Amino acid sequence: MRLLVVEDERALSDNICAVLKQNRYDCEQAYDGEEALDRLYEQHFDLVLLDIMLPKMDGIELIRSLREADNDITVLMLSARDRIEDKVAGLDAGADDYLAKPFSNLELLARIRSLLRRTSDANRSEIHCGNLLLDERKQAVYLNGDLLEMTAKEYRILELFMHNQNTTFTRLQLSEYLWGEEGLERSSNAIDAHMKNLRKKIGPEYIETIRAIGYVMRRRPA
Amino acid sequence: MNHPVPQDELHRFLGEFFHEIKTPLAIMRTHLESEVTNEALPFPLRKKLVQDVEEIARINTLLEDMKLLLGMEKRVRKHRFQPASLLEVVMEVIERLEPIASARGQKLVLICPENCTILMERNKMKQLFYNLIDNAIKYSGDSGAIEVLIHCEPKCVEVKDRGSGIPEAAADRIFDPFVRVDETGTEGSGLGLAVARAIARLHDGELSYAPRPEGGALFRVRFG
Known part of the structure; x- marks a missing residue:
């Protein structure tokens, strides 16, 4: 399984990736919205972990452009802004799930498993x-x-x-x-x-x- | 500041402030948690890391509590209210606390002659009952009985214990944040009852305290 982590806080992004790799996921990183969008058009990923507040193009805008282009990749939003407006905006834009920071590695992994299970019963x-x-x-x-x-x-x-x-x-x-x-x-x-x-x-x-x-x-x- | 800051602006400012605190906490937590599982590290160090992660979780809980106490959630929360059964929510809390009560030889008794549904945010409502029942367990001493009653006319939930109760002089301060009546060193932030009351009010309810004539405390949440 290949995951893309889109998060501009490098330390957090590195930590998440380390955890994913420990759990045998392939993990790639992007640090702003435009870079993420480019990567998503070029390569296949099974799931995206997407921060909302990003330089160049924010997470909400990124999901919108993906969905408008009929890209139905699974998106798990990450944000410290656990305000209802942000969740609603993200989910309305087409995110599949939402996780508020700070989250535990365990919850992150459980959400990822559950999202991947939804998309393929083969897991x-x-x-x-x-x-x-x-x-x-x-x-x-x-x-x-x-x-x-x-x-x-x-x-x-x-x-x-x-x-x-x-x-x-x-x-x-x-x-x-x-x-x-x-x-x-x-x-x-x-x-x-x-x-x-x-x-x-x-x-x-x-x-x-x-x-x-x-x-x-x-x-x-x- | 020379001019009073409008509340909306203050809440927006605090929202950003909490956001700025939560990001480094998130970084620290993921970092520490990946080290906890590292068996190559010496045991005493791992033990300390476990405690550090718990402290981080505690700061996060405090931030969430502060949002409630400052009334920052009032406008946004209502949108996520759903009808839910009081009995179901209380049962979930009891299921979680029962092992702790029985380890202390206490009995948790649920009395529910009728059940009713109210509009609520489930997790917050669970926190309300959790705080009340957890307090009852903490202050009941060993082998006490704790009763939880659900009524529908009017809609209310009561938590009764047979502990030492609350000294009369302190009774009107117990809902104030950071007030701790108990000086026996029982763990707690002093926010439990303040948060419980804030959650009750968020649901157009009221939380009140009364001493029981036979000794012990009675907390009643009444919904509007």
Whole structure:
């Protein structure tokens, strides 16, 4: 999957790209609206991460010109201006989704996955870790071939870990991933309760606690 | 400044100001988060990075709270109001806080003889109930019972605890920002109730406090 990051703050753009590359996406960068538009006409991308405030041509204008040219590339807007007017303007202009800064890497990755899933069901697959199997088409989890009963939240947590084996997630990241809302107290230990229940079902060995940091699922041969 | 600044202009200025703060926060957060997962780094350092990311999230929450308290959201928020069930929103908050309450041996009881729908911004409404129920859990002591009641005539939600309540002398200041009645060192910014009231008012409601005759606190959100 090839992504174009259009963001004029170079430090942020570099960080986003580093995260995308860690997650096995190809990542290219553009630093202003005109450069981005040129790149999008010249090359194929699966998704664009687009900042609104950009030099030369702003994000809204950029989406408009893409849509007017019948280019239906998936666009995820990024902006620190999480004002309703900006969201409405962006979505009306033809963006597919909107993410307000500062966002967590985890939420960014989840949105990208969800947007890419919308465009192609082929992204859905079976993922293995040891004797665990997660079937994304059926949204089902099997341990040694036996179907496990899961709540929706447990499934979402497990799906995240299966997709990101060997990646450590903090409680804050997990709690934003599950609940997402802005403004709620986030460092709650509600996550620990969900992890405990999940471990009861899949067995204690799959997800490791990293004390004071978070949780990780180690890659295991199937 | 010699002349008072018109409110619209002030809000626009503050909007830009928040924007300017959020961008460097975003940069710091993505940077730190990618290091947290780096297992080559020494453990004590990673632990500190986790705390730093939490502090950044806290600054962001504070900025969001300030927008509410300064009334910056009033005009724009109404556009995104949707009808939603009070019960559903309260249940989501309870589902999230229940594990924390039960870890303290407390019981969270929901009483809802009738359900009703109001126009709301769901996330903000969740934050309102979260702040109230979270407070009740914090100040209830172990093994207390917390009751959440939903009524429809008139539409209101009550959160009752059996904690120490609020000293009479402090009762009229508890909704002021940065006022902390409790001096036992319980965590919090002192904005929880101020934000809760601002959210209630955003929904044409009112949040009030009354001591319970049998001891403990009663918070009532009444919708117009």
